Amino acid sequence: DGGITQSPKYLFRKEGQNVTLSCEQNLNHDAMYWYRQDPGQGLRLIYYSQIVNDFQKGDIAEGYSVSREKKESFPLTVTSAQKNPTAFYLCASSGTAYNSPLHFGNGTRLTVT
Amino acid sequence: DAKTTQPPSMDCAEGRAANLPCNHSTISGNEYVYWYRQIHSQGPQYIIHGLKNNETNEMASLIITEDRKSSTLILPHATLRDTAVYYCIVRVGAAGNKLTFGGGTRVLVKP
Numbered sequence: 001d002g003g004i005t006q007s008p009k010y011l012f013r014k015e016g017q018n019v020t021l022s023c024e025q026n027l028n029h030d031a032m033y034w035y036r037q038d039p040g041q042g043l044r045l046i047y048y049s050q051i052v053n054d055f056q057k058g059d060i061a062e063g064y065s066v067s068r069e070k071k072e073s074f075p076l077t078v079t080s081a082q083k084n085p086t087a088f089y090l091c092a093s094s095g096t097a098y099n100s101p102l103h104f105g106n107g108t109r110l111t112v113t
Numbered sequence: 114d115a116k117t118t119q120p121p122s123m124d125c126a127e128g129r130a131a132n133l134p135c136n137h138s139t140i141s142g143n144e145y146v147y148w149y150r151q152i153h154s155q156g157p158q159y160i161i162h163g164l165k166n167n168e169t170n171e172m173a174s175l176i177i178t179e180d181r182k183s184s185t186l187i188l189p190h191a192t193l194r195d196t197a198v199y200y201c202i203v204r205v206g207a208a209g210n211k212l213t214f215g216g217g218t219r220v221l222v223k224p
Contacts (some may be wrong), residue, residue, distance in 0.1 A: 033211060042200065042214040043157070058211065079176075090156050092212075099145050099164075099204075102212055104156030 003027065004105035006091050011110045021076045022060045023091030032074035033102065034090040036060060043090060049074055067084075078110065085112045117201045122219040131188040133218055135201030138182040143205050146177060147212065150197040157200065157214075160186065179221045191222045 013019045025032065031050045035043040035058075040105045045058030049068040065081025068074055074093075078085045088109050092102040118136040124129040129204055137146065145164050148158040163174045163184075170174045174187040183203040188195055204210055 006156075027183075035214075042216050045211055045213070048211050088154075092156075099162065101147060101159045101162060102157075103159060106156045107154070109154075 004091055004093055005025065006089075006105035006108050009106070009108060011108055013110070013112050015112055016080045017078055017112075018079050019085075019110065019112075021078065021089055021110070023074045023076065023105060024072055025074075025093045026072065027093055027095070027103065027104075028071070029093035029100075029103075031094045031096075032042060032068065033089075033094075034058075034064075034074070034076045035090045035092065037088040037107075040055060042064075046076065046089075071095050078112075079088065084111060117203060117215050119199075119218045121216065122221070124221045124223055125188075125191050127193060127222050127224050128190055131191040131195065131220060131222070133177050133186040133188075134183065135186070136183045137201070137203050140181050140203050141205075144203045145205075146175065146181075146184050147202045147204055148173070148175065148200050148214075149200045149202065149214075150195075151200070151217070152197045160199075183216065193222050193224065196220060196222045206218075214222065 007022045029106050033048040035047040037043050044060050047066040049055035064076045090107045092104045093099045094102045117184040147162040151157045163175045179185045198217040198219050202212050
């Protein structure tokens with residue numbers, strides 16, 4: 001089945017460590033996105049990429065970095081510069097057709113202590 | 114992207130239709146209305162979208178007013194599994210364009 005895979009579902013790290021969250025899609029979508037969600041809140045955009053080797057900052061990019069070396073993959077690194085990294089992270093992708101909807105993975109819950 | 118306004122919460126009875134309103138009074142001509150829902154601890158699920166005509170699929174119906182300043186998502190026969198947070202979003206329909214999420218409506222379907 002086509003879809004978006006985020007791994008792992010739960011991730012624990014010590015403060016001061018960088019951590020990379022995986023996102024893979026087999027939908028042949030050009031565009032990919034990373035969102036962050038805090039408890040009881042809506043989603044906020046971190047980074048997005050419309051094509052391989054290109055990406056743009058979203059609304060809360062500080063303390064995060066991404067790469068887009070392959071169409072299928074869009075990993076997100078949460079760096080030690082991110083002040084409040086504990087959150088639920090969601091990856092999404094969308095096709096190139098006009099008004100193509102975003103499809104989401106099931107998220108990675110990151111806890112930093 | 115235009116902002117949307119949704120009620121923070123609503124209840125509905127199992128088996129009845131659930132009508133979820135959304136106000137998007139500043140929507141521009143090239144913005145589509147999208148609806149997603151999120152069940153606790155899962156990724157948002159796409160439901161439906163439209164530009165100006167009413168739309169229906171296997172999950173729901175979308176009614177957009179003639180002036181496009183508001184819309185209603187209709188779940189025709191709500192089930193307990195429809196309990197979720199529902200997000201109404203307006204977005205320019207360009208390929209690869211981002212979604213901006215608001216607070217959504219927390220819908221509780223009661224037996």
